[in-house]
Amino acid sequence: MIEKEKINWIYKKIFTIRFFEERIKKIAKEKTVPGYLHTCIGSEAICVGVMAALNQDDWISSTYRNHGHAIAKGCELNEITSEIYGRKTGICKGRGGSMHISDFSKGMLGSFGIVAAGPAVVLGAALQEKINKSNKTCVSFFGDGAIHNGAFHEAAGLAKLWDIPMIFVCENNGYAEATATDWHLNTKELSDITKAYDMLSYIGDGNNVFKVYDISKKAINEAKQKNTPIFLEFKNYRFSGQYEGDTQLYQPQEEIDKAKQNDPIKLAKENSSKYGLNKNDLEKIINEAKEEVDKAFDFADTQPWPQPEDALEEVYVNYPVEINR
Amino acid sequence: MTIKTVKDAINDALVQSFEEDKNVILMGEDIAGGKGREQYQGTQDAWGGPFGVTQGLYTKFGGERVRDTTIAEAGFFGAAIGAAMTGLRPIVELMYVDFAGVCFDQMMNQAAKVRYMFGGKQKVPMVVRTVVGAGFRAGSEHSQTLYSLYTHIPGLKVVAPYDAYDAKGLLLSSIKDDDPVIFMEHKRLYMTSCEVPDDLKPIPLGKGRIRREGSDVTIIAIQRMNLFAEEAADELEKINISCEIVDPRTYSPLDEELIFQSVKKTGKVIVVDESNPKCSLASEISSLISEKCFSDLKAAVIKITAPHTPVPFSPPMEDFYIPSTKKIIDAVKKLKDV
Numbered sequence: 001m002i003e004k005e006k007i008n009w010i011y012k013k014i015f016t017i018r019f020f021e022e023r024i025k026k027i028a029k030e031k032t033v034p035g036y037l038h039t040c041i042g043s044e045a046i047c048v049g050v051m052a053a054l055n056q057d058d059w060i061s062s063t064y065r066n067h068g069h070a071i072a073k074g075c076e077l078n079e080i081t082s083e084i085y086g087r088k089t090g091i092c093k094g095r096g097g098s099m100h101i102s103d104f105s106k107g108m109l110g111s112f113g114i115v116a117a118g119p120a121v122v123l124g125a126a127l128q129e130k131i132n133k134s135n136k137t138c139v140s141f142f143g144d145g146a147i148h149n150g151a152f153h154e155a156a157g158l159a160k161l162w163d164i165p166m167i168f169v170c171e172n173n174g175y176a177e178a179t180a181t182d183w184h185l186n187t188k189e190l191s192d193i194t195k196a197y198d199m200l201s202y203i204g205d206g207n208n209v210f211k212v213y214d215i216s217k218k219a220i221n222e223a224k225q226k227n228t229p230i231f232l233e234f235k236n237y238r239f240s241g242q243y244e245g246d247t248q249l250y251q252p253q254e255e256i257d258k259a260k261q262n263d264p265i266k267l268a269k270e271n272s273s274k275y276g277l278n279k280n281d282l283e284k285i286i287n288e289a290k291e292e293v294d295k296a297f298d299f300a301d302t303q304p305w306p307q308p309e310d311a312l313e314e315v316y317v318n319y320p321v322e323i324n325r
Numbered sequence: 326m327t328i329k330t331v332k333d334a335i336n337d338a339l340v341q342s343f344e345e346d347k348n349v350i351l352m353g354e355d356i357a358g359g360k361g362r363e364q365y366q367g368t369q370d371a372w373g374g375p376f377g378v379t380q381g382l383y384t385k386f387g388g389e390r391v392r393d394t395t396i397a398e399a400g401f402f403g404a405a406i407g408a409a410m411t412g413l414r415p416i417v418e419l420m421y422v423d424f425a426g427v428c429f430d431q432m433m434n435q436a437a438k439v440r441y442m443f444g445g446k447q448k449v450p451m452v453v454r455t456v457v458g459a460g461f462r463a464g465s466e467h468s469q470t471l472y473s474l475y476t477h478i479p480g481l482k483v484v485a486p487y488d489a490y491d492a493k494g495l496l497l498s499s500i501k502d503d504d505p506v507i508f509m510e511h512k513r514l515y516m517t518s519c520e521v522p523d524d525l526k527p528i529p530l531g532k533g534r535i536r537r538e539g540s541d542v543t544i545i546a547i548q549r550m551n552l553f554a555e556e557a558a559d560e561l562e563k564i565n566i567s568c569e570i571v572d573p574r575t576y577s578p579l580d581e582e583l584i585f586q587s588v589k590k591t592g593k594v595i596v597v598d599e600s601n602p603k604c605s606l607a608s609e610i611s612s613l614i615s616e617k618c619f620s621d622l623k624a625a626v627i628k629i630t631a632p633h634t635p636v637p638f639s640p641p642m643e644d645f646y647i648p649s650t651k652k653i654i655d656a657v658k659k660l661k662d663v
């Protein structure tokens with residue numbers, strides 16, 4: 001049984017992410033904000049379901065498509081939004097932007113723009129946990145496209161060889177940019193690639209937040225018990241384009257319509273009474289989520305810009321800034 | 326004469342090269358797009374790369390020669406080397422030069438060294454087309470230029486065109502060239518345009534170009550920095566300062582003679598480079614001038630570069646990062662008074 005508090009948390013987060021990304025789509029259209037914006041509409045259940053199985057101080061890595069992970073991991077909405085707006089009070093002081101939302105104090109090792117850069121970094125964090133006999137869970141999020149990159153395979157091989165209980169979370173959302181997953185896979189199931197490493201893997205429905213939670217929780221326990229990495233593949237659908245502004249010509253309408261029947265938000269709503277939420281409870285959560293998102297965007301809009309010369313700060317821990325000019 | 330954007334000029338050069346030589350092939354991520362959805366109308370050539378530069382090639386020349394890849398740069402860069410050694414003329418697309426790291430070994434240790442290390446019997450006629458440049462609000466991992474990273478490696482040629490004319494002419498030569506060439510396209514220049522003759526001949530690698538003749542100060546401008554150099558020169562002309570703008574266009578080989586001639590003429594030099602300053606094209610060109618033209622110089626060479634930091638995202642910081650017209654004007658005025 002899953003406790004009431006967690007259920008509320010799950011619902012709050014899943015709606016917050018959806019509302020947040022819808023606002024992002026809007027500001028992208030209005031061109032309010034500079035730069036690339038990658039939204040995760042369709043991934044909410046994976047972000048929230050995995051994070052529901054983690055503690056605040058467990059480690060994760062994310063990608064350019066990170067808003068949902070950051071929100072679910074507990075990063076401040078105001079700070080995330082300000083970062084996307086390029087403001088000084090942003091979560092990375094305006095240096096990173098949408099593609100690099102990260103807060104180390106919330107257990108985010110980083111959101112990397114280079115495909116497949118994350119798994120090896122998480123492997124290192126997990127190695128540290130092992131050496132220091134600490135027990136934090138370490139999870140790397142990446143996409144289906146990333147499994148073709150050498151960096152992923154090298155991390156997987158080492159994780160297995162070293163008996164590192166990290167969790168690889170592959171979000172199989174049907175596309176890597178404009179390339180369909182069913183075209184780019186060589187194996188029947190994506191997770192079949194773990195066979196080469198004799199690594200445990202499970203496939204889950206990435207649209208159902210409770211199923212994601214369940215599988216994640218079990219996998220984390222099993223990984224720690226057996227001292228072994230585990231690969232989780234969650235299947236879902238990328239409703240957004242690769243980035244905001246993508247024409248999505250390659251995503252047929254009938255495919256989108258079909259995927260909509262399993263929209264993670266729709267499923268969460270349908271399941272709400274099963275998890276003890278009545279109509280009023282649900283409405284209250286939805287309104288709160290919406291309000292918080294709106295507030296964050298209002299907040300970001302009023303925030304100060306960084307000074308130009310702030311660009312020179314924090315390149316190193318210890319280095320004379322004057323010579324950076 | 327037709328007015329062409331850089332983007333279209335590059336596409337033209339690719340099409341022409343495909344037509345002229347059946348051994349030319351193209352590989353990269355989503356250079357066509359829509360793979361796996363061919364049964365639906367309108368999905369073919371859905372992308373043409375993230376900037377649409379290669380759009381239409383797949384439709385024209387087919388999937389055998391225009392190959393979408395997985396996100397496996399080390400794999401398809403390595404494949405380009407073998408294909409080049411055995412008779413093809415592969416062009417590979419590195420979507421952003423920032424991804425150089427995941428396939429640098431292929432360029433640094435294989436493509437660059439095959440000819441030398443194996444006794445001069447082989448050649449690697451491949452081209453890496455890649456996108457460089459800040460000013461797109463794309464953050465630290467999608468905005469670098471990294472010109473000097475490749476220029477540093479013996480065996481690689483490096484080309485970075487500013488306008489559509491040079492982009493077409495230099496790409497035609499790069500594809501015909503028998504050595505590995507890194508062809509850098511600036512994302513902020515794709516939509517700029519100029520006149521490009523339909524029958525433009527290939528422009529030889531290693532030949533720079535005087536973009537503007539002048540007598541007081543030489544501005545050596547690297548790729549997009551030509552834009553700011555031109556703006557600065559226009560402003561300075563109003564107060565009777567005459568600038569000469571030299572665009573080296575290719576960085577390996579570098580047209581040293583052209584640079585030295587201009588230095589001899591003006592004795593005052595500014596190098597403008599959007600890259601980080603340390604071990605950069607700016608420092609290389611400056612050092613060459615100091616070595617070879619010391620007695621012609623009336624003042625020390627001034628370098629205008631980005632600071633020694635990654636590219637920041639936020640507009641005020643990114644604008645500070647990129648050299649500006651104003652910085653060039655200030656530097657020219659300083660030199661004028663020497």
Ligand SMILES: Cc1ncc(C[n+]2csc(CCOP(=O)(O)OP(=O)(O)O)c2C)c(N)n1
Pocket residue numbers: 065113114115142143144145146147171173175176177238242354396398420424427
């Ligand atoms: C090494 C590298 N190559 C190429 C890219 C460009 N790129 C960015 S996202 C992407 C597709 C990734 O697809 P997937 O892993 O399925 O993640 P999704 O975007 O679907 O979440 C590509 C090719 C990159 N960022 N890094």
Ligand SMILES: [Mg+2]
Pocket residue numbers: 143144145171172173174175176177238
């Ligand atoms: Mg994907």
